[in-house]
Amino acid sequence: MTDYLEEQRNELEAIESIYPDSFTVLSEDPTSFTINVTSDAGEHGETVEATLRFTYVAKYPDEPPLWEIYSQENLEDQDAEDILTLLQQQAEENLGMVMIFTLVTAVQEKLNEIVDAMKNRQEEERRQKEKEAEEAEKVAFQGTVVTIENFLAWKAKFELEMTELRRKRQKEEEQAGKPKLTGKQLFERDHNLDTSDIQFLEDGGNNVEVDESLFQDIEDLDLDEDDPDFDPLEMGSDED
Template sequence: MVMIFTLVTAVQEKLNEIVDQIKNRREEEKRRKEKEAEEAEKVAFQGTVVTIENFLAWKATFEMDMAEIRRKRQKEEEQAGKTKLTGKQLFETDHNLDTSDIQFLEDAGNNVEVDESLFQDIDDLDLDEDDPDFDPLEMGSDED
């Protein structure tokens, strides 16, 4: 009985050592991966050190690129005829537009004559404008 107890205890201790070694390896592997991830993250955030020379070189190329883009846009607008004048510019350049609306209305023949006598007694009308449920669109429909 004592001998079996001694053997079982020795096996248990050996198994505990093996389990501890496995745990230690896993923890060490986990720490190593975390450290590698941190290093990779640090490398990702490290960029080119900005110096006056680097900045001036970048600025020169950037300004050339922007000027080229502006030239391309201007050419595209000129080719597409997209140089539209504003309303003010149109009226300043073409004085025929000053009277064009009046001529259009006269030419269309849509002169509407208004019978002003219909509006003489407008104060006598019972309009429910003070009513919070007043809806001017419902006034014309008395189908209720």
């Protein structure tokens, strides 16, 4: 016949020696105790913790002990659910043997996995932020790429704004009783207008192109320029 109490006492002594700083007895009848389990530190010193509470049942270890997460730190709800599921699986696999050390070790490994996952998420978030910052800097440096679509949209908006501006200005002038300026008044008001053509010629250059072909047969003409009665205007009438 199995002496359950003896097996439980022996395991309890072993557990206390293995976890002297994290083992706490809560009650002796039934035997209930807690073990604080902490993950290894992450890259930036972050850890997750779970304090497990175990309670022996009368026929332990032929029957699994009772357990619960007594307290926790930095554990998400899903992580806590995963730990409880893990304890159930490990207990079923170790029925008939004292199993507290096995259960605690499994939870310890799970907490380390959680910290690794946190590290990976943080690293991914960091890379994503760097990527977004690089893309934002690239956009700021290059400016907005002009496409037919956004140019037409800008043009339509610009023309609408200019039309509205002209309408508003015309309305203000009408309300102020301001008459429409004549051409003369425009010249008197803006002296740049009377020099605009000159400026245009200066900007474009004063070069005048001459078609020399118009004069290429001038030497063939029978012109008696020494004749005092010579009149070029009568040349056309002689032909008649």
